[in-house]
Amino acid sequence: MPKATETVLEIDLGALVHNYHYLRSKLKAETKFLGVIKAFAYGSDAVKVAQKLIALGVDYLAVAYVKEGIVLRDAGIKTPILVLHPQQANFDELIERCLEPSLYSPKVLKEFLETAKKHNQTNYPIHLKFNTGLNRLGFWENDVDFIKEQLGGRAEIKVKSVFSHLAASDDQTEAAFTKTQISSFERIVKEVDEKLGYTPFRHLLNTSGILNYPEAQYDMVRSGIGLYGFGNAPEIDSELKPVATLKTIISQIHNIEPNESVGYNRAFTSEGYKTTATLPLGHADGIGRQYGNGKACVSVNGQKAPIIGNVCMDMIMIDITGIDCKEGDEVIVFGKNPSAEEFAAGADTISYELLTGISQRVKRSFLGT
Ligand SMILES: *Cc1c(COP(=O)(O)O)cnc(C)c1O
Numbered sequence: 170m171p172k173a174t175e176t177v178l179e180i181d182l183g184a185l186v187h188n189y190h191y192l193r194s195k196l197k198a199e200t201k202f203l204g205v206i207k208a209f210a211y212g213s214d215a216v217k218v219a220q221k222l223i224a225l226g227v228d229y230l231a232v233a234y235v236k237e238g239i240v241l242r243d244a245g246i247k248t249p250i251l252v253l254h255p256q257q258a259n260f261d262e263l264i265e266r267c268l269e270p271s272l273y274s275p276k277v278l279k280e281f282l283e284t285a286k287k288h289n290q291t292n293y294p295i296h297l298k299f300n301t302g303l304n305r306l307g308f309w310e311n312d313v314d315f316i317k318e319q320l321g322g323r324a325e326i327k328v329k330s331v332f333s334h335l336a337a338s339d340d341q342t343e344a345a346f347t348k349t350q351i352s353s354f355e356r357i358v359k360e361v362d363e364k365l366g367y368t369p370f371r372h373l374l375n376t377s378g379i380l381n382y383p384e385a386q387y388d389m390v391r392s393g394i395g396l397y398g399f400g401n402a403p404e405i406d407s408e409l410k411p412v413a414t415l416k417t418i419i420s421q422i423h424n425i426e427p428n429e430s431v432g433y434n435r436a437f438t439s440e441g442y443k444t445t446a447t448l449p450l451g452h453a454d455g456i457g458r459q460y461g462n463g464k465a466c467v468s469v470n471g472q473k474a475p476i477i478g479n480v481c482m483d484m485i486m487i488d489i490t491g492i493d494c495k496e497g498d499e500v501i502v503f504g505k506n507p508s509a510e511e512f513a514a515g516a517d518t519i520s521y522e523l524l525t526g527i528s529q530r531v532k533r534s535f536l537g538t
Contacts, residue, residue, distance in 0.1 A: 170414075170536065172499045173416035173417060173418055173499045173500075174418060175417070175418065175449065175532065176415075176416070176417040176418075176448075176449050176450045176454065176531055176532065177415075177416050177417075177531065177532045177533070177534050178212070178213070178413055178414070178415050178416075178527055178531050178532070178533050178534070179413070179414040179415075179416060179504070179533075179534050179535075179536060180213045180214055180217065180218075180412055180413055180533055180534070180535050180536065181410065181411070181412050181413075181414070181536045181537060182217065182218075182221050182412075182535060182536065182537035182538065183410075183536060183537035184398055184409075184410035184411060184412045184537075185218060185221055185222070185396060185397075185412050185537075186221065186225060186537070187409070187410050188395055188396050188397070188398055188409050188410060188412070189202075189204075189222065189225050189227075189396060191395075191408055191409060192376070192379055192390075192392055192395050192396070195379050195380060195383055196379065196383065196386055196390060197386065200386045200387075200388065200389060200390060201228035201229065201370070201372075201388055201389035201390075202226075202227045202228055202229070202389065202390060202392070203227065203228065203229035203230065203231055203251065203372065203389055203390065203391040203392070204218070204219070204222040204227045204229070204230050204231070204392065204393075204396060205230075205231045205375075205391055205392060205393030205396075206218050206219055206222070206230055206231065206232060206237075206241075206393075207231065207232045207233040207234075207237060207253065207393070208233065208237075208525040209525070209529075210397070211393060211394065211396075211397045211413075211521070211524045211525055212413060212455075212524040212525045212526065212527040213397065213412055213413050213524075213533065214533050214535075215232070215237065215240060215241060216240065216241065216244040216246070217535060218396075218412075219241055219244070219246050219248070220244075220246070222396070223246070223248050227248070228248075228249070228389065229248065229249050229250070229251055229389065229391075230246070230248050230249070230250045230251070231250065231251040231252070231253055231391060232250060232251075232252055232253065233252070233253050233254045234252065234254060234255065234256075234259070235252055235255050235256075235259035235262055235263045235266075235268060236259070237252075238250045238252050238263070238266060238268040239262060239266050239268075242266045242267070242268070249269055249294070250267075250268050250269060251269050251270075251271060251296055252268050252269065252270050252271060253271050253298075254271065254273075254306065255268075255270045255271065255277075257277065257280045257281075257284075260280065260281055260284040261284060261288070264284060264285065264288045264290065264293065265288075269294045269295065269296060269329065270295055270296065271295075271296045271297075271298045271306075271332075272295050272296065272297055272298065273297075273298040273300075273306040273307050273308060274306075274307075274308060275308070275312060275315055275319075278316065278319055279319065281295065281326065282319060282323065282325055282326060285325035285326050286325050290325050290326070291324045291325060292324065292325075292326070292327040293325060293326045293327065294326075294327060294329040295326050295327070295328060295329065296328070296329055296330045296331070296332060296369075297316065297328055297330070297331045297332070297361065297369070298332055298333065298334075299331065299332070299333045299354065299357050300333070301333040301334075301335075301349075301350040301353045301354050301357070302336050302346065302349065302350045302353070303333075303334050303335070303336040303350075304336075305334070306334075307333060307334075310353060310356065310357050310360075313357065313360045313361055313364055314364070316361070316364070316365075317364040317365065320365065328361070328365060328367075328369045329369055329370065330369045330370045330371065330372060330388075330389070331357065331358050331361050331369050331370075331371055332371065332372045332373060332391075333350065333354045333357070333373050334373070334375065335347055335350055335373065335374070335375065335377075335378050335382075336350065338374065338375055338376075338377040338378040338381055338382060339377035339381070339401035339402065341381070344381075347381075347382060350373075351373065351382065351385045354371075354373055354385075358371050370387070370388035370389060371387035371388050371389070372387055372388060372389035372390060372391060373385050373386075373387060373390075374386055374387075374390040374391065375390075375391055375392065375393065375394075376392045376393060376394045376395035376396075376399075376400060376401070377400070377401045377402075378390070379392060379395065380395075380400055380402070380405055394520065394521060395409065396412070397411070397412045397413065397520075397524060398410050398411035398412050398413075398509075399411070399508075399509070399510055399520045399521075406508065406510060411503075411504055411505060411508060411509060413503075413504070413509065413524055413527070414501065414503070414504030414505070415450075415501075415502040415503050415504065415527065415531070416499055416500065416501055416502065416504070417448045417449060417450045417499075417500045417502060418448070418449070418497055418498065418499055418500060419446040419447070419448065419469070419489075419494060419495070419496050419497060419498050419500060420446075420447045420448060420449050420484075420496065421446070421447045421496060422444060422445070422446050422447075422489070422494075422495070422496055423444070423445045423446075423447070424442070424443075424444055425439045425442065425443040425444070425445055426439070426442065427439055427440060427441050427442060428440075430478075431445055431477055431478045431486050432477070432478030432479050432481065432486055433478070433479045433481060434479060435478075436461070436462055436478045436479045437462070437477040437478035437486070442490075443488060443490045444488075444489050444490045444491075444492075445477065445486050445487065445488055445489065445490075446469070446474070446486065446487050446489045446494070446496075446500075447484055447485075447486050448467075448484060448485050448486075448487065448500055449483065449484065450483075450484070450485055450502065450531075451480055451481045451482045451483040451484050451485055452480050452481070452482055453482045453483060453528060453530060454483075454527065454528050454530055454531050455523070455526040455527035455528045455531065456476075456480055456485060456502065457480065457516070457526065458479060458480045459516040459517070459518070460476055460480055460485075460512070460515065460516045461476050461477075461478060461479045461480040461485070462476070462477070462478065462479065463475045463476070463477065464476065464515045464516045465507075465512050465515035465516055466507060466512075466515065467487055467500050467501060467502045467503075467507070467512075468500065468501040468506055468507060469487070469489055469492050469494050469498065469500050469501075470492060470493060470494050470498060472492045473507075474487040474488055474489050474492060474500075475487060475488050487500075503523070508520070509523050509524055
């Protein structure tokens with residue numbers, strides 16, 4: 170791997186390939202695979218990741234919003250794209266760009282039907298999202314009659330799939346709850362099939378679902394975090410490879426006397442003689458203030474160095490006392506060691522938030538093709 174000469178998020182496409190094969194190995198050969206590439210492919214690069222996933226043979230891609238899908242279409246991506254959380258304001262563009270909406274409430278279903286009619290569509294593919302306990306987005310089980318009534322005799326749209334989302338697939342202590350979600354999903358899909366008179370395909374599992382409830386894989390699974398190298402469990406993380414490594418360099422080294430302070434509001438004061446390093450990376454790059462004041466550590470020449478004082482917009486300071494390093498040396502913020510999960514845990518958050526928060530100001534570079 171090349172040494173960093175500035176702040177860079179290195180995206181290892183080889184790691185993506187490895188993680189895809191690992192997840193696939195947990196599934197039946199006939200189960201379709203949807204790659205979740207919302208939020209810039211979890212902070213990496215949606216187009217590059219999409220192209221790689223397509224080369225690997227994924228069946229579907231998913232984004233959260235219509236504008237994310239448009240970027241993929243502009244890049245020439247023809248794979249079906251599920252838009253998980255579209256808004257009515259973007260339905261025209263959604264249809265113009267052949268994106269497939271998740272419809273999740275009576276209101277959006279009606280609005281989408283109107284838009285599809287206005288665009289003279291027949292059999293426009295849509296996906297019905299049901300709430301089975303996450304209580305976030307989704308039709309209720311007893312909306313099936315309403316759906317039937319709306320769709321009966323209408324040719325504008327066609328239900329391509331029915332899906333739901335698990336609330337705690339990563340948490341074994343919630344297994345009983347997850348099982349109730351799985352059974353209500355089974356009831357719902359049966360009722361939908363009966364009432365629509367045809368059988369849309371089914372999907373329920375995210376990454377942790379694939380790992381913990383493979384019996385509920387149905388026709389397709391939807392994986393995000395696993396592709397990027399995290400399985401919400403240490404024994405899975407050790408099987409996966411992190412796609413993103415955030416690297417930076419030491420801009421300047423300071424030798425601090427006892428009782429001197431470092432950074433805004435003098436949040437760090439040194440008890441003894443300390444050596445500190447300033448890095449060109451701050452909260453505007455996605456390393457939020459919650460990581461400051463000793464909460465998270467970076468790695469300098471293989472040694473742990475805590476972030477000290479308050480995180481600034483464009484800089485952080487770290488304690489490098491006793492670490493052999495010099496100005497210009499590479500610093501690993503997260504990657505293999507510390508992992509994004511470990512780094513995030515220091516500030517009581519999760520890899521998902523840390524990864525998706527790395528701002529667009531940070532340069533992306535790619536390993537592998
Ligand atoms: C984000 C998302 C996923 C992916 O979840 P991971 O835990 O990252 O695998 C799957 N399904 C839905 C509905 C999502 O919003």
